[in-house]
Amino acid sequence: xxxxxxxxxxxxxxxxxxxxxxxxxxxxxxxxxxxxxxxxxxxxxxxxxxxxxxxxxxxxxxxxxxxxxxxxxxxxxxxxxxxxxxxxxxxxxxxxxxxxxxxxxxxxxxxxxxxxxxxxxxxxxxxxxxxxxxxxxxxxxxxxxxxxxxxxxxxxxxxxxxxxxxxxxxxxxxxxxxxxxxxxxxxxxxxxxxxxxxxxxxxxxx
Numbered sequence: 551x552x553x554x555x556x557x558x559x560x561x562x563x564x565x566x567x568x569x570x571x572x573x574x575x576x577x578x579x580x581x582x583x584x585x586x587x588x589x590x591x592x593x594x595x596x597x598x599x600x601x602x603x604x605x606x607x608x609x610x611x612x613x614x615x616x617x618x619x620x621x622x623x624x625x626x627x628x629x630x631x632x633x634x635x636x637x638x639x640x641x642x643x644x645x646x647x648x649x650x651x652x653x654x655x656x657x658x659x660x661x662x663x664x665x666x667x668x669x670x671x672x673x674x675x676x677x678x679x680x681x682x683x684x685x686x687x688x689x690x691x692x693x694x695x696x697x698x699x700x701x702x703x704x705x706x707x708x709x710x711x712x713x714x715x716x717x718x719x720x721x722x723x724x725x726x727x728x729x730x731x732x733x734x735x736x737x738x739x740x741x742x743x744x745x746x747x748x749x750x751x752x753x754x755x756x
Contacts, residue, residue: 552666557709557746559619560676560698564607566703570669571682573600573632573729582636592641592718593634601630604667604729613733616663616707622735628661635687635718637680643717645694646710646732655712661732662739664710668728669727672699680724687726688719700726732749 565573573636585591605627612626635641646660666689673683682702688695689706693715698706708714710732716728746753 554748554752555746556750557741558713558753559615559707561612561705562610562701563667563708564611565603565667565703567682567702569603570702570727571741573597573603574669574730576600577632577727579617579634579725579727582634582639582699588596590638592639593636595632595634596629596636597632599613600632600729604630606730608665608731612665612705612707616733620709620735620739622662622739623737625660625734625736627744628732628734630731631727633726633728633730635684635721635728637721637723637725638722640686641718643715645712645715648710648712657711657738660738661710663707663733664714664716665705665707665729665733667705667729668698668700668702669729670725671702673745678723683724684721684726685723686719686721689718690717691715692717694708694750709739711741713741713743 576597576599583593617624624650645655646664647657647659648655649658670684675684678685688697688699
């Protein structure tokens with residue numbers, strides 16, 4: 551554990567491999583969405599059974615942690631989305647709670663924290679099992695100059711504001727499956743960099 555408090559809160563093995571497989575199966579990821587040129591793009595799904603699985607674990611395990619770690623009071627969780635990045639797809643940088651208006655990021659909703667749960671494992675050595683493994687698909691934070699390779703069952707929580715623009719890098723082999731959700735606090739939570747001094751090399755002892 552680093553002595554430097556990180557704005558990222560990471561929990562490995564938040565979901566078991568079996569639960570990850572169940573969620574993917576429930577979502578029926580069969581045919582990906584396409585852009586106007588016929589190329590694969592991110593595909594979003596919803597599923598009540600899988601939402602219930604995630605909500606239960608969030609309520610029992612994560613909400614108390616978030617309140618304590620980020621010094622806030624929980625208000626609510628938005629609908630959970632299940633994301634599929636098929637081969638060739640990626641995403642542009644986004645903010646969880648803000649919209650870029652005329653070159654400036656403006657808060658446009660009540661989200662305070664974003665969570666991503668990986669349902670696939672990063673693998674850069676062949677053979678790659680396209681059902682459970684992916685080459686590419688890194689969750690990148692360009693402003694902080696680092697990112698997370700997918701690790702099945704791992705949960706990453708981070709502030710939703712535009713200091714944490716995030717994107718998913720191109721999937722080159724296999725498929726990336728992940729869960730994304732947003733949490734609101736009773737009072738708008740403001741990111742203050744001085745509360746999290748350093749950078750990823752200190753936050754994660756790299």
